[in-house]
Amino acid sequence: MTAMQIVFLLTAVVALFSAFRVVTTPNMVHAALWLIVTLSSVAVLYVLLSASFFAVVQIVVYVGAIAILMMFVVMLTRREMRDRGPQLGKQWPWAAVLAVLAFGGLTWLVRSAALPASPVGEVPATSVADLGAALVNPGGFVIPFEIASVLLLAALIGAVYVAWTRRNS
Amino acid sequence: MGILSQPVGAIAEWLRNLLLGWGLSPGLTTVLLYLIGAGVLATLVQTWVIFLIWYERKIIGRFQDRLGPNRVGPYGLLQPFADFIKIMTKEVIIPEGADKPIYILGPIVMDAGVLMLWAVIPLMPMVGMDINVAALYTIAVGAFATLGILMSGWASNNKFALVSAIRTVAQMISYEVPTVLALLVPVLLAGTMSLQGIVEAQHVWYIVAAPLAFLIYFISSVAEVGRTPFDLLEAESEIVAGFHIEYSGMVFAIFYVGDFLHAFTIGALAAVLFLGGWRGPGAEAFPLLGLLYLWIKAFAVYFLVVWARGSLPRVRIDQMMNFSWKFLTPLALVLLVLTAVLDYFVAGWGAWGQALSHLVMNLVVGWLVLRYLQAWEKARAARRPVVAQPGQYPVARPPRPAVAETSTEAAS
Numbered sequence: 210m211t212a213m214q215i216v217f218l219l220t221a222v223v224a225l226f227s228a229f230r231v232v233t234t235p236n237m238v239h240a241a242l243w244l245i246v247t248l249s250s251v252a253v254l255y256v257l258l259s260a261s262f263f264a265v266v267q268i269v270v271y272v273g274a275i276a277i278l279m280m281f282v283v284m285l286t287r288r289e290m291r292d293r294g295p296q297l298g299k300q301w302p303w304a305a306v307l308a309v310l311a312f313g314g315l316t317w318l319v320r321s322a323a324l325p326a327s328p329v330g331e332v333p334a335t336s337v338a339d340l341g342a343a344l345v346n347p348g349g350f351v352i353p354f355e356i357a358s359v360l361l362l363a364a365l366i367g368a369v370y371v372a373w374t375r376r377n378s
Numbered sequence: 379m380g381i382l383s384q385p386v387g388a389i390a391e392w393l394r395n396l397l398l399g400w401g402l403s404p405g406l407t408t409v410l411l412y413l414i415g416a417g418v419l420a421t422l423v424q425t426w427v428i429f430l431i432w433y434e435r436k437i438i439g440r441f442q443d444r445l446g447p448n449r450v451g452p453y454g455l456l457q458p459f460a461d462f463i464k465i466m467t468k469e470v471i472i473p474e475g476a477d478k479p480i481y482i483l484g485p486i487v488m489d490a491g492v493l494m495l496w497a498v499i500p501l502m503p504m505v506g507m508d509i510n511v512a513a514l515y516t517i518a519v520g521a522f523a524t525l526g527i528l529m530s531g532w533a534s535n536n537k538f539a540l541v542s543a544i545r546t547v548a549q550m551i552s553y554e555v556p557t558v559l560a561l562l563v564p565v566l567l568a569g570t571m572s573l574q575g576i577v578e579a580q581h582v583w584y585i586v587a588a589p590l591a592f593l594i595y596f597i598s599s600v601a602e603v604g605r606t607p608f609d610l611l612e613a614e615s616e617i618v619a620g621f622h623i624e625y626s627g628m629v630f631a632i633f634y635v636g637d638f639l640h641a642f643t644i645g646a647l648a649a650v651l652f653l654g655g656w657r658g659p660g661a662e663a664f665p666l667l668g669l670l671y672l673w674i675k676a677f678a679v680y681f682l683v684v685w686a687r688g689s690l691p692r693v694r695i696d697q698m699m700n701f702s703w704k705f706l707t708p709l710a711l712v713l714l715v716l717t718a719v720l721d722y723f724v725a726g727w728g729a730w731g732q733a734l735s736h737l738v739m740n741l742v743v744g745w746l747v748l749r750y751l752q753a754w755e756k757a758r759a760a761r762r763p764v765v766a767q768p769g770q771y772p773v774a775r776p777p778r779p780a781v782a783e784t785s786t787e788a789a790s
Contacts, residue, residue: 212405238532242480245525265514273521273554277528281547284532284540337510337571 217257224250235296241279245272262337386502390415420493423639430638431458433677434684441688468627473535476624480533485625485632488526492640494519499646500574502656502668512573513565516647517558520602523640524550527611530633531621542620545695546604546611552702553601553608556594559710563591563717564651567736577655581729585652587736588717590744592652594710596682598702599644603637605683607690608698641683642676649675709747716743 227246234240248271255264298304343349390411397407432447432455439446447454472478498512509515524546531543565571567587568579576584585592601608612620622633649655653675656668693701716739724735 212403212409216409238477238480242529261509262511262514265511265518268518268521269514272525273518274551277521277525277547277551280528280532281544284528284544 213257217254220250220253220257224254233296237283238280241276241283244279245276248272248276260336262340416497419496423493423496424489424635426642427635427638428458428462430642430680431461431634433680434638434641437681437684438688441685462631465631466628470627470629471624473624475535477533477535480529481624482629484526484530484533485622485629485636486526487529488523489632489636489639491519491522491524491526492636492643494522495643495647498573499643499650500577500655501672502661502665510570510572510575513561513571513576513651516573517554517561520550520554523636526636527621530625534621534624536624538617538619539621539623541617542611542623545617546621548695549604549608549610549698550602552699553598553706556598556702556706556710557602559707559714560591560595560598561651562714563588566714566718566721567732573650573655577650577657580654580657582733583652583654583657587733588652588713588740589737590709590713590740591717592648594706594713595651596644596648596679598706599648600683600686601698601702603640603644603683605641606687607693609692610695610698613692642680645679645683646672646676648679653679709743713740713743 224247227243227250230243231240231247234243248267252264252267252272255261255267344354345351393414394407394411397410398404402410435457436446436454447457450456450460472481495516498509498515527546528543531539531546534540564576564584567584568576570576570579604611610616612622617623622630625633649672654671655675656665656672658668658671661668661671717736720736720739721732724732727735
């Protein structure tokens with residue numbers, strides 16, 4: 210077993226354990242914190258795959274924005290610090306069925322796909338520059354990129370509209 | 379490979395050979411070397427805080443017309459050691475109803491977020507993790523410092539701490555936007571996100587080509603660290619001490635160390651991005667000289683932070699939010715677009731030609747912004763007449779009733 214594999218196994222164990230704790234811990238802030246551990250472990254997995262840009266984006270978007278927003282919302286909306294509600298909602302059997310189906314499908318996919326046993330090739334050093342060029346290249350991903358931008362802009366304007374207080378009302 | 383030309387490389391090579399000689403596998407040796415390097419860097423940087431505390435206290439003392447620490451050791455240099463021994467003997471109090479693991483983890487996460495920044499700072503030529511997304515990484519790990527403050531503010535089971543944590547998040551998220559936009563200007567000029575690459579591209583320091591971006595970066599970094607004038611997260615007159623109100627002993631010391639280190643770290647980052655990092659005469663031949671240059675530049679920026687702390691009053695939270703969203707962010711956006719367009723047209727003009735044309739553009743934008751601010755201020759003054767007349771009350775005094783009536787009429 211190489212050192213890389215040891216690091217991978219440790220990270221995977223941390224990611225799985227914290228993901229398990231996200232859904233089992235009764236305290237909502239604790240769940241948000243465990244979620245941060247999970248997302249950070251996934252970022253480490255990206256680093257192990259030499260995808261440093263995705264690792265950093267993972268931290269910026271998920272830890273820096275989404276997870277902190279979650280904690281913020283929980284802190285603002287809950288009066289009690291030790292808030293313990295019921296762990297299961299009404300739809301839990303459906304969720305369980307969906308989860309089992311998704312897990313089974315993924316397992317089948319991974320087992321049936323012909324995955325390479327060794328690295329296919331060296332990761333090019335300019336992968337970030339290539340990614341940037343592909344996003345603005347008409348032959349690349351410029352249309353999906355622009356559509357995503359317009360969607361985000363619409364969401365932004367919508368948020369401003371909802372939060373806007375009218376002066377004369 | 380001599381110790382003078384590549385000091386860290388030589389030591390790492392010697393260690394690698396030693397570990398390989400013990401019969402370890404090459405992969406394990408690499409991981410061990412990374413761990414040792416991270417440990418050494420983190421320890422050295424945190425030890426450096428001992429000096430930073432003395433430096434800041436001394437300078438703040440001078441700004442306030444005092445001597446600062448001067449009893450323990452020559453020039454009071456050993457004062458931080460005395461403080462340290464004192465704080466180590468204090469009890470760590472965990473308040474009733476606090477969330478103990480998160481309460482303890484809060485300062486550690488905050489300090490770790492600051493230390494992680496040092497992983498990518500190019501201390502000298504050939505040293506530092508040269509990852510190709512380092513500029514973005516500095517923003518990403520800043521989230522951990524925010525997270526640490528949020529955790530401790532929440533876990534303290536204290537209303538003041540919670541208010542401080544909420545303020546922290548609002549402030550950090552607001553000021554992250556102008557920071558990123560200003561950071562993109564040197565990235566654009568250098569054509570790379572690697573900090574080592576940005577330093578190597580600075581034949582002319584970027585403070586010449588992008589002075590406005592430097593100012594925006596500096597101001598919003600100060601706000602991200604939560605230093606005066608943006609220290610609303612620990613405003614003593616409003617929320618006692620903010621997120622660290624319940625902390626004592628060593629757990630408080632970690633906050634203290636993290637705060638000083640964060641201020642110095644943004645100094646080092648600004649030096650790397652805008653002041654040429656380790657660049658200087660003879661830095662390529664003797665990398666240790668490069669470390670010295672970086673340190674001098676970082677201290678120059680850190681001095682500005684301390685200067686602001688010594689001379690500016692605290693802003694209100696609405697002023698702070700308005701300043702970020704209505705002034706810094708639009709200005710940074712405009713600057714970014716203009717820099718990109720100009721950079722395209724002056725591509726073949728040589729290092730100085732490019733820098734000077736960018737400087738002219740910055741000066742024009744800066745002049746326009748100043749004119750706009752003056753016009754805005756004039757319009758505001760017309761809406762709300764100034765209370766004080768020459769020879770009457772100074773501005774800070776409450777107005778006389780007659781004058782106050784006219785001013786409310788004018789405002790409505």
